[in-house]
Amino acid sequence: MDPSEVEFLAEKETVKIIPNFSLDKIYLIGGDLGPFNPGLPVDVPVWLALNLKQRQKCRIVPPEWMDVEKLEEMRELERKEDMFTPVPSPYYMELTKLLLNHASDNIPKADDIRTLVKDIWDTRIAKLRLSADSFISQQEAHAKLDNLTLMEINTIRSFLLDSLNCMYKLRSNLQPGSSKGQAMDY
Amino acid sequence: MDTQSYFPVQAGVGMEENFLSLDDILLSHERLPVRTECTFPRLGYLEKSSDAHDIAEGSKMELPLWLSKGLYERKRRVLSVELPKVYREGWRTVFNADPNVVDLHKMGPYYYSLGSQMLHFDSPENPDIAGTLLQTFIGRFRRTMDSSQNAYNEDTSALVERLDSLEKGLFRSGQSGLNGFQSWEKGQATQITASSLVLNYRKRKINDLQP
Numbered sequence: 001m002d003p004s005e006v007e008f009l010a011e012k013e014t015v016k017i018i019p020n021f022s023l024d025k026i027y028l029i030g031g032d033l034g035p036f037n038p039g040l041p042v043d044v045p046v047w048l049a050l051n052l053k054q055r056q057k058c059r060i061v062p063p064e065w066m067d068v069e070k071l072e073e074m075r076e077l078e079r080k081e082d083m084f085t086p087v088p089s090p091y092y093m094e095l096t097k098l099l100l101n102h103a104s105d106n107i108p109k110a111d112d113i114r115t116l117v118k119d120i121w122d123t124r125i126a127k128l129r130l131s132a133d134s135f136i137s138q139q140e141a142h143a144k145l146d147n148l149t150l151m152e153i154n155t156i157r158s159f160l161l162d163s164l165n166c167m168y169k170l171r172s173n174l175q176p177g178s179s180k181g182q183a184m185d186y
Numbered sequence: 187m188d189t190q191s192y193f194p195v196q197a198g199v200g201m202e203e204n205f206l207s208l209d210d211i212l213l214s215h216e217r218l219p220v221r222t223e224c225t226f227p228r229l230g231y232l233e234k235s236s237d238a239h240d241i242a243e244g245s246k247m248e249l250p251l252w253l254s255k256g257l258y259e260r261k262r263r264v265l266s267v268e269l270p271k272v273y274r275e276g277w278r279t280v281f282n283a284d285p286n287v288v289d290l291h292k293m294g295p296y297y298y299s300l301g302s303q304m305l306h307f308d309s310p311e312n313p314d315i316a317g318t319l320l321q322t323f324i325g326r327f328r329r330t331m332d333s334s335q336n337a338y339n340e341d342t343s344a345l346v347e348r349l350d351s352l353e354k355g356l357f358r359s360g361q362s363g364l365n366g367f368q369s370w371e372k373g374q375a376t377q378i379t380a381s382s383l384v385l386n387y388r389k390r391k392i393n394d395l396q397p
Contacts, residue, residue, distance in 0.1 A: 003370030097371065129331060136327050155367045159334065159360040163327060166298075166352060169200030170323055173302055173316040 006151050007098070010091035011047040015099075016061040018042075019052065046095065050102050060103040065089060066096070068109050071116040078123045084147040093121055093151045121152075128152055132160055136167060199352065200302050209351060213296045213303070214252040218270060221246050223263040251303060258307055267307040269315075272297065278318045285325030290350040297350045298323065326353065334360030338368055 023036040034042050041061060044052075052058040065071070065088035077085050089095060096117045104110040128148070135143050145153070197209035204210050226241040233241050241247075249257075249265075257264050271277060272293045281288065290297045301319045305312050333345040334357040342361070346354060369375055 002375070003366050004375045007370070007375075101373070129335065133328050133331065137324050139324070151367075155363045156335075158363050159331065159356060162359050163331075163356050166199050166356070167320070167323060169198075170298065170302070170316070170320045173200055173305055173319065174313065 001154050001157070003151065003154065006091075006154055007094045009150065010094035011045065011050075011098070013046050013089065013091055013095060014043045015046050015049050015063060015095075016041050017044055017049045017052065017058040018061060019058045021057050046098060050098060053103050060099065060106045062099065062107045063089065063095070065092070066099070066107065066113055068112050068116065071113060071120070075116055075120050075123070078120055082127070084124060084127060084145075086147050087149055090149050091151070092117060092149065124148075124152060125155070128156060132156065136163060139167070139171070196355070197299060197352070199299065201305055203299075203303070209296075210299070213299050214255075215250050216294060216296060216300055217248040217250050218254050218304075219246065219268045220249045220254055221266050221268065223266055251300070255303070255306060267304075267309075269304060269309060269311070270294070270300075273301055273304060273311075273315050273318075275311075278314060281318050281322045281325075285322040286329055288322075289348045290326075290353070291348055293350075295351050298352045323352075330356055331360065333357070335364055337361070338364055 018039060018041050019036045020038050021036060022038055025035045026033050030045075033044055033048070036042060049058065049060055053060055065074075070088070074085070074088060096114065099107060100110050100114055107113065131143065134140075195204055195207040197207045197213070198204040203214070222241060222243055222245050225243050228240055230238045230240050233245065233247065254265060254267055258267065277293075294300060298319055301315060305316060309315070330349065330353050333342075337345060342357075346357060349357060366375075
């Protein structure tokens with residue numbers, strides 16, 4: 001999977017905007033988007049919010065978790081815990097990048113938020129690598145992945161699956177006779 | 187997205203080889219020390235060291251893997267294959283002690299694959315060889331993972347030169363995951379660039395000619 005595809009999936013999340021135009025309720029296949037009145041907040045998907053922002057038709061309200069103190073608390077919690085802590089949003093990395101690139105004027109302390117989110121990401125990726133290493137070195141059969149986001153899984157997916165494949169095949173060398181008769185087809 | 191004009195067949199790990207894989211074809215050229223168990227009549231001209239008409243029983247030669255595998259049969263006793271140095275007792279203790287120190291590329295770039303193929307030849311040390319292969323892989327995994335996931339936009343030749351070809355494949359997939367994420371984060375993923383296929387086929391002549 002490409003990071004761009006994960007970003008595409010992330011654009012389905014909803015975010016609050018304050019439009020400066022008025023429009024009746026629109027009926028889309030995915031759901032209804034409520035009537036737009038200037039100055040009144042409304043929930044829309046991120047793809048629409050970014051489009052309206054680029055056409056200067058709205059103002060984006062940052063989501064609740066995108067706040068310096070909350071992110072600092074989350075970063076400290078992440079550093080203390082060995083397991084993965086619950087994330088602010090299942091697409092926090094993508095939303096941070098999208099909103100901070102297009103709407104940084106609507107979000108206070110944008111640079112601090114970017115740094116904090118990067119710190120949280122780095123800590124989680126380091127934990128992911130540690131657990132992948134212990135997975136391989138103890139030759140476990142399965143592992144439990146709580147609270148991991150799709151983006152994190154995506155960066156390590158191809159490497160981990162290839163190495164688990166190699167380990168499985170090297171392990172099946174130890175049992176001769178069970179590996180005869182396997183066919184590869186293309 | 188990085189698409190290639192053909193999809194390469196990967197090397198088969200373990201006791202099977204993939205017939206179409208280039209890595210496996212190169213692997214089967216590795217030479218093994220071999221001792222003949224019966225005479226090969228009228229093939230003496232292949233053996234340069236002696237002038238005999240046929241290859242006598244018990245002569246030692248070096249045959250490539252593909253020939254040894256084809257000729258090997260336990261019941262008819264045509265050949266007996268000796269283990270290459272790297273898979274013998276002495277080197278096995280080195281690997282068990284610290285797998286990270288060894289330069290696996292120098293030991294034969296196909297350490298894991300050749301080791302798995304050696305298991306076809308029914309040596310009494312087979313379980314030990316298989317166990318050592320697995321433990322070496324596990325021991326070196328950490329270093330391969332760390333180096334592939336952290337080396338962005340650097341010259342990786344120093345990191346890669348001590349890796350076996352299997353580990354090089356893993357290194358490459360780790361790098362591709364890392365590069366994909368970094369290029370997305372920088373915003374390069376949304377920029378439209380000419381595909382490498384088009385550039386290779388040189389369809390862009392007009393653009394090149396225009397000043």
